[in-house]
Amino acid sequence: MPRIAVIYYSSTGHVRQLAQAVADGAQQTGAEVRLREVAELAPEHVIRQQEAWWTHYRAGLDAPKAALEDLEWADGFAFGTPTRFGLPAAQLKQFLDTTGGLWARGALADKAATTFTSAQNAHGGQESTILALNNLLYHWGAVVVPPGYTDASVFGAGGNPYGTSYTSGDAVAELPEAVRAAARHQGRRLASYAAKLAAVGEPIAA
Known part of the structure; x- marks a missing residue:
């Protein structure tokens, strides 16, 4: 069965909940999953100014953190981030910016990948954040696996074919x-395609 790395950044918990659901879906197919949060970059005095951020930060101090080895280990990746002015959060971007060595060796190519996000407002940049994050995947030579309109659940969640997204509003609540x-x-769709690509074996020759 495929190995899936679900790597995310979450400031108040919504993206963490999305990441857990993606991981659950992948596990339902029998995939081995690593759920990893990237390290926080914001200074503590800034985080303390927002109660929800501070609460989530403290709760995740002991959670496993993402490492480059998780990417090399995986047959497929799922990346999650809140929107930041229509772009991925700096915390996730900083982690991804350290992948140059893996990219240069081709260790990230020909693997399945998907992305997801959350924003406070319905038009707060959810689609542009996912599309911006996918630019990285093109450079890696990864195979982007969007949810598309392949299941009724996509419509039930708002109908975003690029990746699952959630409009959080002001409240911190369960998804x-x-x-x-x-x-x-x-998550199931990602794991399914990761398994197919892994079964092919050798990358496509130039």
């Missing part, structure tokens, strides 16, 4: 089951 269902479908 609706409809959104979790869409994220689980995305």
